Amino acid sequence: MDHSIKARIEAGEKLSREEAVQLLETPVGSREYYELLYLANQYSRKAFEEKGLIFAQMGLDMQPCGVNCKFCSMAKDSMCGKESFIRSLEEVAEEAKALADTDIQDLFLMTTAQFSQELFLEYGKAVRAVLPPDMRLVANIADFDAEYAQKLKEAGFTGVYHICRLREGIDTGAKLEDRVRTMNAVKNAGLELYYCVEPIGPEHTNEELADEMVRVHDYPVGVMAVMKRTAVPGTPLAEKGEISAARLALICAVATLTARPPRAMCVHEPGELCLMTGANQLYAELGSNPRDTEKDTRDGRGFSIDDARNMLKKMQWGVKSR
């Protein structure tokens, strides 16, 4: 590994875009590869005090989504006549109440871009009412403006998952400038922004990945993540395949050392190797999911809270309780 980059990592500096690109070129399995994994693991074990975190994400609807992302099972062109639905407010509040009694730290409510903004606020308020005050509530929804960011806060949300996805506007129908505008609205409202480099496929260049890793330097991001693209059958990008677990571990290490997130580092899909190279946080998932074709991802690929806890323990992470 380049001596000056290593010195900056050991001094606790965040990496630049150029340094991230250089490290992403590290050959998998080389001495430098393991050194990089070691440095990322060392950062996380210390920063997160050997504790792993479990978040839960609930998908509220499955509707043909006009943003039409080429990797998503709910995109308009990939729904292919699958049944649409919106989970009832009562059902969602009930699920949230059950989750409040578990050891999850943060609860995310996720929708397609078709979901009504006003209705989402009602769901948020109903869920907030059944959560303990110290549990973070996070929105994962379509783009919005400054006024709506304020409304999310008033409804009881503490944060927002919002990102510029890889090849936004090419592989998705969203505009990069709208994504940035929303992220700025989140920051200006004093909400916590959750960020992720995603969805990573074999065709993405190191430069594209590094651009998203350093974007968090402009925002107060507590939780960073990396996510590989799942090849969902019936979606246009499925034919490009998936990156290897070894490549995801390298990306996870570089993202960890570039962002140096203070609260947690997440990996999607959950993977043991990444828990040894920077990641300490996993999601349990329920309801609809862009990476699944099941109505409820618990019947498909979604991890349960027990799955997440067991994987964390297996890789010698304690599980943080609230």
Ligand code: SF4
């Ligand atoms: S990923 Fe989200 S925005 Fe894109 S098509 Fe799927 S539901 Fe819509």
